[in-house]
């Protein structure tokens with residue numbers, strides 16, 4: 501049996517579409533380590549599939565819709581989360597999207613719209629979800645997001661997704677910097693300075 505290192509922890513899982521989703525493998529590992537999980541699904545088309553999968557964790561495993569391109573859906577998702585729990589310890593961001601044609605042609609042909617959508621779904625969503633999750637992480641917390649080598653080096657055809665992953669990584673750095681700061685604000689000045697230095 502897996503050691504219950506996440507016993508008593510509550511995690512939000514964004515990005516399960518099917519049993520091959522990386523988010524599904526991570527969710528199973530988190531659950532095996534003792535975490536209680538709350539899932540999103542993107543649109544009615546995926547609901548049944550995700551519902552069936554997470555049935556493995558018990559009938560009452562919470563599942564709420566959240567298309568991350570919609571501020572209203574993000575708000576509603578976290579409202580539902582707050583009805584389930586007063587705190588959260590973990591959040592998994594395992595989602596990305598770019599229009600197919602932007603991953604087939606030359607990078608130089610990327611349209612303004614494909615660039616916008618890829619960054620909105622694949623990078624900005626981390627900021628939007630983190631903003632909602634942070635106030636619930638009252639005992640501290642961890643956020644995990646998924647990137648790829650194509651953010652640092654050219655991988656043929658990864659195109660705009662590589663640029664969006666670079667943005668995702670930079671967003672994670674800025675969030676981490678601010679949160680160390682936010683986190684230590686309540687502590688003494690000396691401790692705050694020490695913590696900030698340690699984090700860089």
Ligand SMILES: NC(=O)c1ccc[n+]([C@@H]2O[C@H](COP(=O)([O-])OP(=O)(O)OC[C@H]3O[C@@H](n4cnc5c(N)ncnc54)[C@H](O)[C@@H]3O)[C@@H](O)[C@H]2O)c1
Nearest residue numbers: 515516517521522542567568569594595596597646647648
């Ligand atoms: N598969 C790989 O080889 C690989 C490699 C490196 C990184 N990644 C990253 O891992 C993450 C998960 O990918 P995966 O391979 O499991 O694919 P997947 O298709 O199973 O997961 C992608 C998820 O993104 C969700 N999604 C897309 N648009 C959304 C939206 N508007 N709102 C809410 N959810 C939305 C989909 O519903 C799906 O659940 C992605 O960030 C991907 O870039 C994947």
